[in-house]
Amino acid sequence: SQTIHQWPATLVQPVGSPLSLECTVEGTSNPNLYWYRQAAGRGLQLLFYSVGIGQISSEVPQNLSASRPQDRQFILSSKKLLLSDSGFYLCAWSFGRIRTYGYTFGSGTRLTVV
Amino acid sequence: GDSVTQMEGPVTLSEEAFLTINCTYTATGYPSLFWYVQYPGEGLQLLLKATKADDKGSNKGFEATYRKETTSFHLEKGSVQVSDSAVYFCALSDNTGKLIFGQGTTLQVKP
Numbered sequence: 534s535q536t537i538h539q540w541p542a543t544l545v546q547p548v549g550s551p552l553s554l555e556c557t558v559e560g561t562s563n564p565n566l567y568w569y570r571q572a573a574g575r576g577l578q579l580l581f582y583s584v585g586i587g588q589i590s591s592e593v594p595q596n597l598s599a600s601r602p603q604d605r606q607f608i609l610s611s612k613k614l615l616l617s618d619s620g621f622y623l624c625a626w627s628f629g630r631i632r633t634y635g636y637t638f639g640s641g642t643r644l645t646v647v
Numbered sequence: 648g649d650s651v652t653q654m655e656g657p658v659t660l661s662e663e664a665f666l667t668i669n670c671t672y673t674a675t676g677y678p679s680l681f682w683y684v685q686y687p688g689e690g691l692q693l694l695l696k697a698t699k700a701d702d703k704g705s706n707k708g709f710e711a712t713y714r715k716e717t718t719s720f721h722l723e724k725g726s727v728q729v730s731d732s733a734v735y736f737c738a739l740s741d742n743t744g745k746l747i748f749g750q751g752t753t754l755q756v757k758p
Contacts, residue, residue, distance in 0.1 A: 539690075565744065576750035577736070584744075623690055631740045632679040632698055638690035 535560035539624050539639035546646055552597075552611040554642050556624030559605065564626040566607040567636065568599055571621040583607060619646045649674040649741045653749035660727055660756050668722040668752045670711075670737035678739040680704075680713050680720040681746065685734040694722075694735070727756045 536559045546552060558564050568580040579592045581599035589599050596615050600608045607624060621643050625636040654669040672680065679698045683691040695704030700715035709724045720737060737749040 567745075577748045579745065582745065625691075629744070631744050631746060635679070635681050635683075635693050635696060635738070635740070636691075636746055638683075638692070641688075641690045643688075 535626075535637065537624065537626055537637055537639045539622075539642055541642060542640065543643045544645070546614050546644065548616055548646055549613045552609070552614050552618070552644070554609040554622055554624075554644075556607040556609075556639055557605055558626045561626070561628070562604060564605065565629065565631075566601065567625040567627070568607065568609050569623040569625065571623060571641075573620070577623070581609070614646045616646050619644055649678070649739060649747050651737050651739055651747055651749035653735075653737050653752050655750075655752070657753040657755055660754070662729055662756055662758050663726045664756075666722070666724040666727045666731075666754065668735055668737075668754070670720045670722065670749060672718050672720065672737075672739050674718075674739055674741065676742050678741065680711070681738040681740075682709070682711055682720070682722050683736040683738060683748075685736065685751070687733070691736060727754070729756045729758050732756045 539556050567582045569577045583589050583601045597611050621641050623641045624639040627636045628634050650673045652671050681696045682694040684694045685691045695706040697704040697713035703712045711720050711722045732755050734751045734753050736751045738746045741747050
């Protein structure tokens with residue numbers, strides 16, 4: 534069966550520090566991968582998605598970047614964090630057939646920038 | 648573009664009350680529709696889905712029917728429990744291979 538792992542679960546970082554959040558999927562190959570952010574009391578914002586190694590699409594211009602160095606690994610990064618980067622970050626994966634299967638989400642990373 | 652609109656929360660109910668969370672959508676083509684649930688501090692879990700008009704998705708006592716004529720996918724449960732307290736997201740599959748989510752509705756069930 535397929536599983537998705539996200540880490541760390543919580544993170545407190547100072548303004549201006551770098552960021553690296555990692556997401557890996559097991560039990561499948563060539564998944565579509567997604568990074569979402571959920572600000573406090575708000576909905577989901579799609580940040581990046583990827584349909585293959587090295588293929589990254591950015592949905593919203595911002596202080597973050599994403600990379601997919603391996604088929605089942607998706608990394609969210611920042612060179613210098615801003616206070617506004619605080620939030621709950623969710624990774625998700627899907628088969629190509631979104632209509633049938635939807636997404637499977639990881640457990641999330643709570644990022645607080647101080 | 649495609650969009651999903653959910654009723655604003657929070658929704659506060661007493662245990663064993665009937666639940667309805669409204670969801671309407673705008674889409675080109677024939678999307679699939681989903682309900683996800685997010686318990687405090689956790690990621691989203693798929694609750695139920697429907698892939699075509701008049702389909703009914705159901706799981707854990709929750710139901711939703713895909714109504715093409717009213718472009719709706721309302722979530723219902725006959726008797727809620729305290730453990731159902733969570734945020735509920737309605738979503739559709741767009742024609743670019745992504746899910747479009749509503750803003751989420753917070754449900755609080757009091758004993």
